[in-house]
Amino acid sequence: MESLKRVVAILEEEGVVEPVGPLLLFRQPQQLQAELDLSLGDAAKEDELWDCLKKITRHSVKTRHPGFLNQLYGGLDEYGLAGELLASALNTNQYTYEVAPSLTLCEMEVIKRALSLVGFNNGDGIFTPGGSISNMYGLVLARYKKYPEIKEKGIAGMPPFVIYTSQDAHYSMTKGSHWLGIGTDNVIKVKTDQRGRMLPSALEEAIELTLAQGKVPMAVNSTAGTTVLGAFDNFQEIADVCEKYGIWMHIDGCWGGSVVFSKKHSRLLKGIERADSFSWNPHKMLGAPLQCSMILVKEKGLLNAANRAGATYLFQQDKMYDVSFDSGDKSVQCGRKTDALKLWTLWKARGDSGLARAVDDTMHLSRYFLEKIRDRIGFKLVLEEFQCTNICFWYIPMRLRNKTEDQAWWEQVHAVAPKLKEKMVLDGCLMIGYQPLDHKNLRNFFRLVITCRPERDEAFIDSVIENIDRLGRDL
Amino acid sequence: MESLKRVVAILEEEGVVEPVGPLLLFRQPQQLQAELDLSLGDAAKEDELWDCLKKITRHSVKTRHPGFLNQLYGGLDEYGLAGELLASALNTNQYTYEVAPSLTLCEMEVIKRALSLVGFNNGDGIFTPGGSISNMYGLVLARYKKYPEIKEKGIAGMPPFVIYTSQDAHYSMTKGSHWLGIGTDNVIKVKTDQRGRMLPSALEEAIELTLAQGKVPMAVNSTAGTTVLGAFDNFQEIADVCEKYGIWMHIDGCWGGSVVFSKKHSRLLKGIERADSFSWNPHKMLGAPLQCSMILVKEKGLLNAANRAGATYLFQQDKMYDVSFDSGDKSVQCGRKTDALKLWTLWKARGDSGLARAVDDTMHLSRYFLEKIRDRIGFKLVLEEFQCTNICFWYIPMRLRNKTEDQAWWEQVHAVAPKLKEKMVLDGCLMIGYQPLDHKNLRNFFRLVITCRPERDEAFIDSVIENIDRLGRDL
Numbered sequence: 001m002e003s004l005k006r007v008v009a010i011l012e013e014e015g016v017v018e019p020v021g022p023l024l025l026f027r028q029p030q031q032l033q034a035e036l037d038l039s040l041g042d043a044a045k046e047d048e049l050w051d052c053l054k055k056i057t058r059h060s061v062k063t064r065h066p067g068f069l070n071q072l073y074g075g076l077d078e079y080g081l082a083g084e085l086l087a088s089a090l091n092t093n094q095y096t097y098e099v100a101p102s103l104t105l106c107e108m109e110v111i112k113r114a115l116s117l118v119g120f121n122n123g124d125g126i127f128t129p130g131g132s133i134s135n136m137y138g139l140v141l142a143r144y145k146k147y148p149e150i151k152e153k154g155i156a157g158m159p160p161f162v163i164y165t166s167q168d169a170h171y172s173m174t175k176g177s178h179w180l181g182i183g184t185d186n187v188i189k190v191k192t193d194q195r196g197r198m199l200p201s202a203l204e205e206a207i208e209l210t211l212a213q214g215k216v217p218m219a220v221n222s223t224a225g226t227t228v229l230g231a232f233d234n235f236q237e238i239a240d241v242c243e244k245y246g247i248w249m250h251i252d253g254c255w256g257g258s259v260v261f262s263k264k265h266s267r268l269l270k271g272i273e274r275a276d277s278f279s280w281n282p283h284k285m286l287g288a289p290l291q292c293s294m295i296l297v298k299e300k301g302l303l304n305a306a307n308r309a310g311a312t313y314l315f316q317q318d319k320m321y322d323v324s325f326d327s328g329d330k331s332v333q334c335g336r337k338t339d340a341l342k343l344w345t346l347w348k349a350r351g352d353s354g355l356a357r358a359v360d361d362t363m364h365l366s367r368y369f370l371e372k373i374r375d376r377i378g379f380k381l382v383l384e385e386f387q388c389t390n391i392c393f394w395y396i397p398m399r400l401r402n403k404t405e406d407q408a409w410w411e412q413v414h415a416v417a418p419k420l421k422e423k424m425v426l427d428g429c430l431m432i433g434y435q436p437l438d439h440k441n442l443r444n445f446f447r448l449v450i451t452c453r454p455e456r457d458e459a460f461i462d463s464v465i466e467n468i469d470r471l472g473r474d475l
Numbered sequence: 476m477e478s479l480k481r482v483v484a485i486l487e488e489e490g491v492v493e494p495v496g497p498l499l500l501f502r503q504p505q506q507l508q509a510e511l512d513l514s515l516g517d518a519a520k521e522d523e524l525w526d527c528l529k530k531i532t533r534h535s536v537k538t539r540h541p542g543f544l545n546q547l548y549g550g551l552d553e554y555g556l557a558g559e560l561l562a563s564a565l566n567t568n569q570y571t572y573e574v575a576p577s578l579t580l581c582e583m584e585v586i587k588r589a590l591s592l593v594g595f596n597n598g599d600g601i602f603t604p605g606g607s608i609s610n611m612y613g614l615v616l617a618r619y620k621k622y623p624e625i626k627e628k629g630i631a632g633m634p635p636f637v638i639y640t641s642q643d644a645h646y647s648m649t650k651g652s653h654w655l656g657i658g659t660d661n662v663i664k665v666k667t668d669q670r671g672r673m674l675p676s677a678l679e680e681a682i683e684l685t686l687a688q689g690k691v692p693m694a695v696n697s698t699a700g701t702t703v704l705g706a707f708d709n710f711q712e713i714a715d716v717c718e719k720y721g722i723w724m725h726i727d728g729c730w731g732g733s734v735v736f737s738k739k740h741s742r743l744l745k746g747i748e749r750a751d752s753f754s755w756n757p758h759k760m761l762g763a764p765l766q767c768s769m770i771l772v773k774e775k776g777l778l779n780a781a782n783r784a785g786a787t788y789l790f791q792q793d794k795m796y797d798v799s800f801d802s803g804d805k806s807v808q809c810g811r812k813t814d815a816l817k818l819w820t821l822w823k824a825r826g827d828s829g830l831a832r833a834v835d836d837t838m839h840l841s842r843y844f845l846e847k848i849r850d851r852i853g854f855k856l857v858l859e860e861f862q863c864t865n866i867c868f869w870y871i872p873m874r875l876r877n878k879t880e881d882q883a884w885w886e887q888v889h890a891v892a893p894k895l896k897e898k899m900v901l902d903g904c905l906m907i908g909y910q911p912l913d914h915k916n917l918r919n920f921f922r923l924v925i926t927c928r929p930e931r932d933e934a935f936i937d938s939v940i941e942n943i944d945r946l947g948r949d950l
Contacts, residue, residue, distance in 0.1 A: 001483070001492050003557035008479055011564050017476050024576075029800045032576055038584045038819070043826025049554075053561060053820065056577040060565045063574070071574060073810070076566040079524075082478035086528060088559045088764050089486050090535045091551040098906075099538070099546060101499075101507055102531040109513045129604030129766070132808045140654055154658025156635040171784045175807050178781070179615055181656025183629025228788055283810075289563050291604070291812050306653070309646045313703055313910035313922070318890075320897040325504045332650050333607045335548070335758075337766050344513070345528065351518025415793075422795040431574075435788035447788070 004089075006050055014057045017078065019065040022428025025058060032059055061431065066456050067464070070431035072227065072255050072390075075453030077287035083345030084289040087338045094127065094336040095314060095328025097321060104325055107340035110347065111294065114280065117260045118253075118296050119273025124303050125296040126330050127339040131254035132172035134279035135221065137295040137303075137332075139163060139173075139180055141277055142219035142248030144306040145299075151306065155181045161218040162210045163187045166198035166233065167439045168226040170252055182218070194440075195383055196231030198222060204241050219248040224269055225256020228437060228447055230388030232256055235271030242274075249275045254293065256388055258285035258452075261352060262359040268388075285362065285389065286355065287452050288343050303330040358452040362389050366450045369461050377401065378469055382445050389450040394443075395420055395468055397475040414443035416475055423471040430467050479564075481525055489532045492553065494540040497903025500533060507534055536906065541931050542939070545906035547702065547730050547865075550928030552762035558820030559764040562813045569602065569811040570789060570803025572796060579800055582815035585822065586769065589755065592735045593728075593771050594748025599778050600771040601805050602814040606729035607647035609754035610696065612770040612778075612807075614638065614648075614655055616752055617694035617723030619781040620774075626781065630656045636693040637685045638662045641673035641708065642914045643701040645727055661690070669915075670858055671706030673697060679716050694723040699744055700731020703912060703922055705863030707731055710746030717749075724750045729768065731863055733760035733927075736827060737834040743863075760837065760864065761830065762927050763818050778805040833927040837864050841925045844936050852876065853944055857920050864925040869918075870895055870943055872950040889918035891950055898946040905942050 011017050027035060036055050037048075044052065061068065068074045090103070097104045111125040128134045143150055143161065150158070161182050165173040167189045177187045188210070191202040203220065210217050220242050222233040235251065242249040251257075251272055257280035259265040260272075272278060276298050283292035297303055308329040315326055328336065347355065366389040373379035373393055378401065382392035394413055403409050417434035424430040434446045448464075450456065486492050502510060511530050512523075519527065536543065543549045565578070572579045586600040603609045618625055618636065625633070636657050640648040642664045652662045663685070666677040678695065685692050695717050697708040710726065717724040726732075726747055732755035734740040735747075747753060751773050758767035772778055783804040790801055803811065822830065841864040848854035848868055853876065857867035869888055878884050892909035899905040909921045923939075925931065 001487055001553075003553045004483055004486070004492070004560060007557045007560045007564075008476065008483065010561070011479070012476055016564050017479070027576065028796055029572060029576070029580070030797075033580055036577060036580060038580055038823075040584055040588045040819070040822045041827055043829050044823045049820070049824050052823065053557075056581065056816070057561065057565065059577045061567060061574050061576070063566050071568070073566070073568070076564070078476075078478045081564060081566075082482045082528075084563045085479060085482045085560055086485070086532065088563065089482075089491050089551070089556060090532065090538065091548070091556075091764055092536055092538050093546070093548070093765060097504060098900075099536050101502065101504070101536070102511060102534045105504070105508055105511060105513055106531065109515055113515045129608070129812070130808050130810050132810075133604070133608075136654070136807075150656070150658065151653045152658055152660045154635055154652070154661055155630040155656035156633055156658075158631055160629060160631040170809065171786045172809055174784045175782060175809075177629070178626045179611070179807055180654060181625070181630035183625065183627055183631075185627045186629055281810075289566055290568060290810060307650060309649045311646045312913065313908060316893070316910060318893040318919075320893065320900065321503055322505075332611075332654055333605050334645070334647055334650075335605050335607075335756075335765060337604070341531070344515070345524070347515045348513075348519045348527065349524050352516055354518050418791070418793040418795065425573075425795065433788060435791060438787065444793075 010054050010057055019062045023065040023067045023431055024061045024428055026425050066460055067430040069448045070433045072284045072449055075287040075451040076289060077346045079349035080288040080342045080346035083342035087341040094338045097325035100338060103338040103341055106344040110340045110344050114294055115296055118278050120296055120298045122300050123296060123298050124300045125294050128293050128295055130291050130293050131279055131281045134293045134295040135172045135252055136176040138250035138277040139176055139219055141302055141306055160186055160215045162215050163219050164190050164203055164206055165221040166190050166192050168192045168196035168229060168231055169221055169223045170227050173221050196226045196229035198233045200237040200241050207245050217245060217247045219250055221250050221252055224251055224253035225388050230390040232268040239271050239274035250277045251275045252279050254279050254281040255284050259359055261355040264360055265363055282343050285451050288346055292339050292343050307332050362450050362452045365456060365461055366391055368458055372465055391448045392445050394445045395472045398473050410443050417444035419475050420472045485529050485532055494537045498540040498542045498906055499536045499903055501900050502534060541935055542905040544923045545908045547759045547924055550762040550926040551764060552821045554824035555763040555817045555821035558817035562816040569813045572800035575813060578813040578816055581819040585815045585819050589769055590771055593753050595771055595773045597775050598771060598773050599775045600769050603768050603770055605766050605768050606754055606756045609768045609770040610647045610727055611651040613725035613752040614651055614694055616777055616781055635661055635690045637690050638694050639665050639678055639681055640696040641665050641667050643667045643671035643704060643706055644696055644698045645702050648696050671701045671704035673708045675712040675716050682720050692720060692722045694725055696725050696727055699726055699728035700863050705865040707743045714746050714749035725752045726750045727754050729754050729756040730759050734834055736830040739835055740838055757818050760926050763821055767814050767818050782807050837925050837927050840931055840936055841866055843933055847940055866923045867920050869920045870947045873948050885918050892919035894950050895947045902946060
């Protein structure tokens with residue numbers, strides 16, 4: 001227990017959980033390598049070890065710092081972290097009730113409640129190691145449901161399968177389609193509207209084209225909260241198309257799924273109960289520790305049928321308890337982390353209403369940011385409309401203001417983001433991600449992401465705007 | 476930080492990290508559900524929450540208890556747990572140097588050292604969420620290396636691919652082959668010898684048959700430490716076959732890979748440097764916290780080429796640092812847990828020599844157990860030879876001793892294991908797994924697994940034998 005207590009002391013001294021000081025003490029990779037003696041080989045003396053762990057911590061990004069607005073995670077929930085530590089110390093796998101009795105029941109309760117929120121009333125689900133793999137589960141189930149014989153026979157000899165996702169959807173569809181043998185060329189990136197929502201008419205055209213080509217439409221991946229613009233597809237209209245053609249509908253709700261708790265904002269998810277599968281990462285907006293991801297499935301039994309291998313050394317049928325409590329054969333993994341406990345702890349501590357409030361507050365703050373920069377000199381919105389807690393904007397330094405917005409001007413704006421990002425990082429007050437969006441002809445812009453974190457308020461948002469201005473004005 | 480400290484207190488009070496009391500307070504699932512109020516909805520009062528977490532802990536299996544000999548993990552290393560807690564609190568993803576500077580360097584150091592141990596001198600690797608997924612990486616790379624166009628085009632239209640694994644190998648090959656579109660029928664289970672080692676001659680016959688059928692041999696999965704019997708394939712002979720036919724050689728070293736640290740036992744791994752990819756789970760024998768798994772690859776650049784998607788919002792090329800430090804595009808995942816830190820901490824604390832000693836001690840204790848039960852009345856070895864730290868045996872109660880070992884007798888022995896296991900669990904002193912091995916016509920037998928844990932000694936092993944006898948004698 002001594003080691004655990006020393007880590008707790010480091011977390012306090014370095015201000016990780018209750019952040020003090022800068023967000024980051026940046027070092028270039030080679031410089032950091034020189035400063036940290038990370039070499040492995042001989043055993044370190046106790047003091048050296050702890051000194052090194054302290055330095056590793058000091059040169060890590062404090063993702064719990066309010067200024068960390070860089071990714072779709074951050075704002076770690078303290079109860080969630082407590083559950084994660086407990087799960088780590090219990091050090092067991094989620095595959096059998098035998099080795100994880102209470103943790104199995106925790107997973108069942110969390111999945112049951114999540115299914116009910118999504119509206120899958122007789123569904124099933126498991127925790128997975130992240131959203132990309134949850135999305136792959138959706139594709140595997142789609143394929144298994146249509147052609148169960150593929151489990152044994154494989155794809156060889158079948159016609160090509162086609163997956164539909166939107167131009168603005170997450171790249172996990174691309175990576176997953178390679179692994180699953182579908183091929184990235186068979187992932188059709190359906191056109192989106194200006195806000196990043198999949199166009200149902202374009203989806204339908206794409207399906208018609210597939211059919212005309214003699215290929216098989218396999219699954220539609222719709223998105224609740226796109227990675228960059230935060231768009232929610234129109235699930236009712238997408239579901240209409242999927243029903244018309246009899247295609248599996250998966251929803252990637254990894255980012256935006258958490259608004260399901262909010263009475264005010266859950267209208268964004270209208271129609272999700274018509275999907276066949278749904279991915280959701282509470283490690284994103286809700287601040288559960290990484291990794292915390294679920295695949296939820298409408299049809300009970302399908303996860304097990306698709307993934308079952310019946311290993312006799314794990315899933316013995318002559319056990320002393322009801323073996324229907326063994327969840328391991330629903331998974332493509334063998335050992336599986338007990339990720340449910342952290343979400344269970346967070347949820348039990350906050351309650352439905354606490355989580356609803358957290359989502360509402362976060363949506364409010366993001367909208368506040370958007371409204372504050374809407375007419376502010378030096379800021380230019382990528383989208384006028386509020387969609388989710390990712391807010392996209394360009395920052396325009398003084399020298400570029402009130403100029404004609406021609407191609408040369410945009411080239412210069414494009415170059416501002418990496419420079420301003422560098423200034424943020426070196427200053428240590430802020431981290432905000434940036435990217436271009438080529439399919440919309442958008443040059444580098446910032447995407448500020450707010451996740452649930454009670455300590456952020458309007459005054460903090462005001463300070464963010466001032467800091468961006470302070471660092472960027474003279475660039 | 477209050478929550479973390481309360482968890483540390485629970486871990487102390489309930490004897491999780493320094494185990495006291497029984498291994499488990501067993502409850503049947505429905506009974507446990509009634510005892511634990513796990514229901515989610517309203518926020519719990521603080522006291523209720525902590526009381527519930529305490530009960531969850533109390534009714535969890537103490538996998539760090541010396542009597543936990545049930546799975547290929549256990550014996551959690553305290554330094555490893557410290558690293559895990561630190562990584563959890565830092566709460567970031569392993570995809571970019573930007574958000575994980577020190578942790579990126581930790582991963583690089585661990586991978587570099589692991590590659591050197593395996594003998595991949597110019598290789599590459601990453602951490603993955605467990606051995607099944609590491610093994611899938613091996614298959615994906617094998618396929619990509621042979622037919623890179625599959626990434627874009629998919630498998631449809633290609634001839635069937637065949638994977639060779641042994642009858643005794645892990646079932647992840649079966650599950651993985653379904654996901655990857657290869658199909659479980661195309662996973663050939665090559666015959667093994669009596670000890671569970673793949674027969675190179677049978678492998679060669681299987682390959683010839685594949686070729687005669689017009690299918691494509693894709694990858695051979697060889698095993699370092701099989702799940703049940705602990706067999707190490709003859710890697711030199713398997714490599715000869717793979718070279719002869721130009722087939723990718725993957726080694727599943729998830730379980731037995733850790734003997735690489737031992738001068739005395741690393742001969743078991745002779746020839747592994749001839750493989751193309753190698754999976755290794757330090758969360759198994761070495762006691763790193765779950766999950767801690769690596770895929771190691773001989774050819775540098777292949778992981779990135781196969782998995783790369785080039786998402787512009789993560790892997791911007793105009794960043795302020797050398798972006799070759801961003802490892803995320805080697806992965807099929809997007810967010811990826813920073814699992815390297817726990818292994819780095821454990822390794823730095825123990826050193827190569829400490830880990831070698833831990834492996835040697837564990838091998839010694841297992842062999843000690845085997846020798847002690849070899850001639851002991853009531854115990855019957857499945858294998859006479861010592862292979863790894865999983866020792867397989869039948870327990871024969873008094874009423875079945877000195878009887879003719881006919882089919883009826885074996886039926887009764889078969890029924891002993893689940894009953895004796897139940898007695899162990901209810902007694903709380905021991906957990907040892909059992910299973911049949913149908914392809915070897917072996918009825919239910921116990922598999923006792925010893926993982927690295929300094930607190931276990933010969934006297935403890937003696938007490939295990941006495942406990943088995945005490946609980947089983949009159950069954």
